[in-house]
Amino acid sequence: MRAWQRLLCVLLAAAGQAAALDVRVLVAQGPQVPVRLLGTQAQPTPAPATWQVTVRGGKLALSGRDSGSATLYLPPSPGSLVEIAGVTYRGGVLLRAEGNRVQGINVVDIEDYLRGVVPAEMPALWPDAALQAQAVVARTYVTSRVNPKQPYDICATQNCQMYPGVRGEHDSSNRAVAATAGQVVTYGGKLADTYFSADSGGYTASAQEAWGRPQPYLIAQPDPYSQGAAGPKASWRITVPQAKVQQVVTQFRLNVGTVQTLKVGRASASGRVEEVLVSGSRGSARVRGAEAGGFVRALGAPSSRVMFGGTVSAAQPLVVAGQGSGHGVGLSQYGALALARAGQSHRAALNFYYPGTQVGQLAVPAAQAEPAALSQPLALGRP
Template sequence: MVDSVKEKPRHNRLLLLVLLAAMTAAFVSPLAARAAVKVPDTIRVGFFLNLGANKYQSITPTATLSSEGGMKLSWLDANTSLPVSSVPAGQTVRFAMDGYRALVAETASLDTAMAVLKKLQASSNAGTITQLSKSGKVVYQVTEGAYATAAGASAAVTKWSNAGAASGVQPLQSAKVLGPWAVESGPYGSLAEARAAGEQLGNAGLETFVAYKPVAGVAQYVVRIGQEKDAASLAALRQSAAAAGGANVRVPEAGEQYAALRTDVTSGSAAATLYAIPAGGSAALRAEPAGAEGILLAERSKRTYRGSMEISVLNQSLAVVNEVDFEQYLYSVVGVEVGASWPPEAQKAQAVAARTYALFAGTGYQIANVVDTTLSQAYYGIGSENANSTAGVQATAGEVLTYDGKVINAVFSSNAGGITADNNAEIWGGDNAYYSAGANSPDEGPQKGKLDWHYVALESGEAGYIRSDLVADSGQVHVSGAKILKVTTEGAAVRENPVISTKVEPIARVGVGTTLVELDRVPEYSDYSWIEPSMTPEQLLTALNKRAKTPITGPLLTLEVTKRGPSGRVTEIKANGVVVNVGVGDNLRGALGGLKSTLFEIEETGRFTVQGEERTREIPAQGGSLQVVGADGRTQSLKGSNLYIMDGSGQLRAATAVPGFVISGNGNGHGVGMSQWGARGLAEQGYDYEYILKYYYKNATIEKDAK
């Protein structure tokens, strides 16, 4: 019996091993058959792109690059990649579209040219100064614009002439339109030969620029003569150039590619070479760092970036794209998106979410995968990197979130306000398959260490907020039962909402001993809890009608929340009793003046019910003046906009005699997917990044890049 008893478990163990092997095989087979996720080596980030009307547009007339380690420039097109030049360490190089410009002034004095430029820069970022040699003299052309048409540049000429931009200048050339039409001399054996030929032609009074030009995969240098607005004058210009000694002078065929080299002195200091590429071209110039240092892009807040910069023309506008190692791109993104001091597991969670989001984007911006703003992910270059963000990226290298074998759209926001949003019902609409809608989120972090504020009534009748460390309980109470506070600091500020702002003057400053009636006690303004300043009906009506599909007829008397989604976010509002249609739920933020989130309340300070002995009156639905009976029995009309009333529960409430609106809420952002502050909260509670990600992206799988 004993032997038989021992033998039976052995048989069961063998059977169990067989079953486990079969289950493992069944589990492994589908994964082996499915194509693994592939994270590319590089990503393309758009800084300046014009994708067309009603699409992404970030436009610059010029791009200015430099690198502490120097740069190498190359020419790229569908068939070739050719070296162009080297840029010494610290030296600037500029790029522009060779389109139409308004010649505002031409002068022999750089100081005069700089004075004209300063006038242009007061209202335009497209002013430049080009230095060239004509008839043996150095002249300076002050131009404005990068226009796609001659008509646009002509209108600019009229504008600047009427504005007197070149007043007091003795012009060498009257204001006119400069364009990309030119004749061509050459080719020449070297850049030096082309420059010598250009100087010879310039001495004959012609406007000349050396140009880099690839022909059949070979780099050539030519001289472009003229800056004409159309082809009408090219035949005569060709004759003049030939008579001045130009070699093989010709009119280029439409679509021929080139990069004209101009001497740019817009900075007024050291001259820089400006490469002007044709508006209709399909080629690009690429700048790569010659050393370990990054490339500084002056037009992007003088930030420095890893990788290369690619300059081209897209939709008649200059395009600037940064091609950078995918993981190094994330060093900056994570450094911007979360604080350097945040826990390592929060850094890792952000790294995986950011990597996934960028991979999901594909080529969402035509010639770029993403852009550098929060429309994609904030990306500020090397200056935003830190050791912790880099470590978080490196620790999760290649890891992305998938659902049903596909990379998910791993959106995230700053702060969910305590609960994540339901995308389908509340934000953009669509599948919620991998978003954890309605998940409790530990987002209180921004509130930690902040003082509360008191909402108070002043003797003047005004109401505002004062920080709790500036007052003390007087031990007295108002006739309404409200607490009376006493100011303890001289010159204490009473503000329009509970936050210190140097940009907004306080409602009032009060001295030591001043008494204030407490109406409420609230948290300080933060990404977790916020109260916006009171808005007038006119301000809100303007904001609403910018987004409303059907304009709202004013005046705005009432504005109320009429529907909420599963997480409590507002999904519908009514203005004057009519539903306001602004499209998807998240659009309500912009429609109400740029709210932090849709998890909000609207207090209508001018809406209340007056209960009399014989009738009830709804304000503001029923007009007319408000009358009060004083202690002496006399009746008088209320004057001024502020008044204080007792609500149904006996609480003293600040109200207004005219419609007014105070919006308060929680959270910052759309609330879908991962809350960054929530990720920090979970990390501080001891959870790792995998738990955090699966908490916010339910049913998602973390997969490793198949490299």
């Protein structure tokens, strides 16, 4: 039996063996995705072959050989490692043909997944309690997105949660993951929406003002912990040239001609912009609601908790002064840092930033145990 046939037999025979707490993370996609099976930490595969996975006629091909299937799957096993598009991950790999592209999906135990996520989202040398809060928040976030009806649960970029695989792991954050194993934030017996940002700037934002979706535990409130942490974006000031302002005005399709003045029309309870007033050589316009925050961030501001206003010209750029970094909803990482430095536990941070919630133990329904695309065992020649 040739090498590609042996690999195919392994992939097909293993279908259907998935653990209840596995997460499917889209880590690579493109016309060609290289994959290597590295064995386990205890028994690494010597000189593992690289398989170039492509799509041919709607089916996956392994280094030019037709697999006969649009989906191939090697589930995770204790200590297993895979390399997908040059990055090493714990767990297994799910390969899918999606149009003319290959999707490389890392299927990994949720706790192993968090070992990569936590230090990618928060500095690994921060105090234990801060890292533990981040671990619980990240665990809750990903668990709420596990959906067997979708081809994968979450992506590996900042649009979801950063996940660099094994290379991002650190002993300190590994301990935080282990110390909080299985812990999730709940509200009313359901998983909470555990949004987080770097720095609230001294006042958290509500989900209502940020996205128009109210949550009783995602509220606007003073945040002395973030203010006391004095992070690098606690207070900041940027200068925006007229050309940049004009570019953003055009991006938001405001037909005002050459921009002449720009100012905050209205701010929310947390001090975040809810209305921007723009005037120019051909008229005036206003940007409201969530779009107003997007407008401010498009100017280059790290947060929409800002103040600005006045004339804009080639000789007089716009000055924007603000506080914080990110949307400000939920956990403020610098606030968690200040609480940890004060000797408070991770639960204290969770209680403050998600008031009215509880910390419970993770329980994933059996229906979530297996990737939807593999609910039936694969057979050669049949997806």
